[in-house]
Amino acid sequence: MKARKLLMIPGPIEFEPAVLQAMGMATTSHVAPNFIEIFGNSLELMREVWKSPKGQPFIVAGTGTLGMDMAAANLIEAGDNVLVISSGYFGKRFKDILDRYGANTTLLEAPVGEVVSHDTIENELKTKQYKALTITHVDTSTGIIVDPKPIALLAKKYNTLSIVDGVCSVAGEALHQDEWGLDVVLTASQKAIGVPPGLALLMVSEKAMQVWKNRKTPIPNYYSDWTNWLPIMRAYEERKPSYFGTPAVNLIVALQTSLKIICTEGMEQRVKRHQSFATAFRAALVSINLTILPKTDTIAANTLTAVYYPEGIDGAAMNTKMSVSNVIIAGGLLPDIKASYFRIGHMGSVSANDLLAVLGALERALSELGHSFEIGKSLQTFQMEILKTNYYAIQT
Numbered sequence: 080m081k082a083r084k085l086l087m088i089p090g091p092i093e094f095e096p097a098v099l100q101a102m103g104m105a106t107t108s109h110v111a112p113n114f115i116e117i118f119g120n121s122l123e124l125m126r127e128v129w130k131s132p133k134g135q136p137f138i139v140a141g142t143g144t145l146g147m148d149m150a151a152a153n154l155i156e157a158g159d160n161v162l163v164i165s166s167g168y169f170g171k172r173f174k175d176i177l178d179r180y181g182a183n184t185t186l187l188e189a190p191v192g193e194v195v196s197h198d199t200i201e202n203e204l205k206t207k208q209y210k211a212l213t214i215t216h217v218d219t220s221t222g223i224i225v226d227p228k229p230i231a232l233l234a235k236k237y238n239t240l241s242i243v244d245g246v247c248s249v250a251g252e253a254l255h256q257d258e259w260g261l262d263v264v265l266t267a268s269q270k271a272i273g274v275p276p277g278l279a280l281l282m283v284s285e286k287a288m289q290v291w292k293n294r295k296t297p298i299p300n301y302y303s304d305w306t307n308w309l310p311i312m313r314a315y316e317e318r319k320p321s322y323f324g325t326p327a328v329n330l331i332v333a334l335q336t337s338l339k340i341i342c343t344e345g346m347e348q349r350v351k352r353h354q355s356f357a358t359a360f361r362a363a364l365v366s367i368n369l370t371i372l373p374k375t376d377t378i379a380a381n382t383l384t385a386v387y388y389p390e391g392i393d394g395a396a397m398n399t400k401m402s403v404s405n406v407i408i409a410g411g412l413l414p415d416i417k418a419s420y421f422r423i424g425h426m427g428s429v430s431a432n433d434l435l436a437v438l439g440a441l442e443r444a445l446s447e448l449g450h451s452f453e454i455g456k457s458l459q460t461f462q463m464e465i466l467k468t469n470y471y472a473i474q475t
């Protein structure tokens with residue numbers, strides 16, 4: 080096991096052995112009674128994770144981008160005004176998708192490392208009737224978290240649907256879909272949900288389902304059309320066989336396994352664990368003279384951290400050195416500054432041990448490349464910070 084690799088990118092993440100074992104089971108029929116039960120359970124467990132007892136869950140084979148596509152295809156008609164609130168790469172992707180469906184989009188973009196202010200959002204909402212607004216809860220390109228709650232209140236005030244790209248947040252960051260009044264919260268399996276890539280997961284409010292039902296034009300996308308998927312989700316929840324497109328049987332068995340692990344830990348505990356790890360990890364990075372991309376701690380995500388390479392350090396060389404130490408991290412993603420920063424994912428079943436391993440490998444790499452700092456400082460800082468909390472162990 081000397082050469083085992085630690086996958087610390089913001090998705091796919093390290094998966095629980097039980098989840099991977101579930102993936103490897105003998106595939107059953109998608110209408111076998113035991114699979115119907117597993118699919119039904121998974122839909123119910125999603126409501127617990129999203130904190131959306133009233134929501135309509137969807138589990139569809141595809142990636143997070145399909146989740147975004149489904150929200151746009153089903154809720155938006157050509158000519159609808161949609162406000163895209165962006166704090167990075169994935170905000171712009173939402174605009175591209177919405178544009179493809181003929182939406183009249185307005186992009187509110189924060190400068191790198193910042194978020195769009197509530198005043199800016201409200202002033203824009205006053206200018207015309209927006210059908211929907213989109214929020215990227217955690218933008219994985221910048222490691223920035225946007226609090227969806229106050230924005231959902233603004234959306235409600237201006238009679239606008241709120242659509243949240245929660246691909247890098249659901250099951251890692253605080254989320255109360257019903258209480259906060261969020262209309263769509265979508266994610267993908269391979270991030271904090273902790274299942275190999277291949278599932279798009281959405282939770283849709285009663286209000287959004289009503290807006291969908293009342294739309295005037297047909298949905299211009301066959302695979303994404305909820306008309307095809309809603310009866311399937313309802314059937315599985317009623318524990319009845321049904322078919323539209325063959326479900327990703329093994330992935331859904333793995334999904335049930337992971338959702339059970341998440342619910343056993345409990346969302347409150349899980350969010351606190353992510354918060355305490357992220358806080359300690361950022362403090363550790365700052366202690367060795369690194370600069371975090373988000374400009375303030377309050378807008379730094381708890382599921383990943385984006386960090387600038389130190390001045391004069393060759394980023395590619397640093398990543399290679401970390402990889403030689405068997406720690407896999409991600410480079411930058413935001414086109415303008417891609418080569419100047421890196422990203423480390425710390426979501427899902429990540430442990431304090433994993434993060435100490437990352438800091439150790441990072442210190443070795445930086446030291447060899449000539450960055451000046453006190454060796455061991457980031458490990459010490461992490462330990463001091465994490466000891467202040469009780470959340471460093473996954474309670475089972």
Ligand SMILES: *Cc1c(COP(=O)(O)O)cnc(C)c1O
Pocket residue numbers: 090142143144145169215217218219244245246247267
């Ligand atoms: C990963 C990610 C996506 C895209 O998900 P895919 O599964 O790669 O299609 C969208 N939005 C955010 C915030 C993400 O982190």
